[in-house]
Amino acid sequence: MKKFFSEFKTFALRGNVIDLAVGVIIGAAFQAIVNSLVNDILNPMLGLLFQADFSELTLNVNGVDIKYGSFISAVIQFFLMSLVIFTIIKLINNISEKFAKKLHKEKEAEKLEEAARKKKCPFCKSEIDEEATRCPFCTSELKTINTTDEQIAEKITEK
Numbered sequence: 312m313k314k315f316f317s318e319f320k321t322f323a324l325r326g327n328v329i330d331l332a333v334g335v336i337i338g339a340a341f342q343a344i345v346n347s348l349v350n351d352i353l354n355p356m357l358g359l360l361f362q363a364d365f366s367e368l369t370l371n372v373n374g375v376d377i378k379y380g381s382f383i384s385a386v387i388q389f390f391l392m393s394l395v396i397f398t399i400i401k402l403i404n405n406i407s408e409k410f411a412k413k414l415h416k417e418k419e420a421e422k423l424e425e426a427a428r429k430k431k432c433p434f435c436k437s438e439i440d441e442e443a444t445r446c447p448f449c450t451s452e453l454k455t456i457n458t459t460d461e462q463i464a465e466k467i468t469e470k
């Protein structure tokens with residue numbers, strides 16, 4: 312039972328499931344709007360052509376009602392609902408794509424910054440922090456050598 316709950320936790324906390332749940336809730340919210348659009352506005356408007364509510368159009372064959380109006384309005388509801396879901400998914404994908412790109416750029420910038428803060432130890436050629444005064448790999452002292460290097464460079468440029 313404990314294993315079941317821990318498995319459920321890892322399943323439920325994955326980003327996709329939360330996205331999906333949000334999608335379902337938004338979809339349900341839109342379902343009411345789509346149903347109202349079809350039942351309250353589109354059906355009566357289509358019904359004007361037939362002088363009756365479109366969803367109540369029936370074909371009477373030997374005393375049996377074939378409710379084709381109701382069926383067609385169900386098809387219209389389905390297509391409108393797919394359109395809404397498609398739009399929502401596209402929107403969510405765009406947002407998550409932008410977010411992922413931003414995250415990627417931030418990581419790249421961080422890496423570059425980290426690389427800029429590194430220098431090579433002149434003795435063992437290991438990458439070490441720029442401000443290190445002693446190499447953590449070969450324990451050579453670096454500050455004095457750096458300053459003499461700089462002094463030599465300064466002397467060269469002076470001449």
Ligand SMILES: [Zn+2]
Binds near residue numbers: 448
């Ligand atoms: Zn070293």
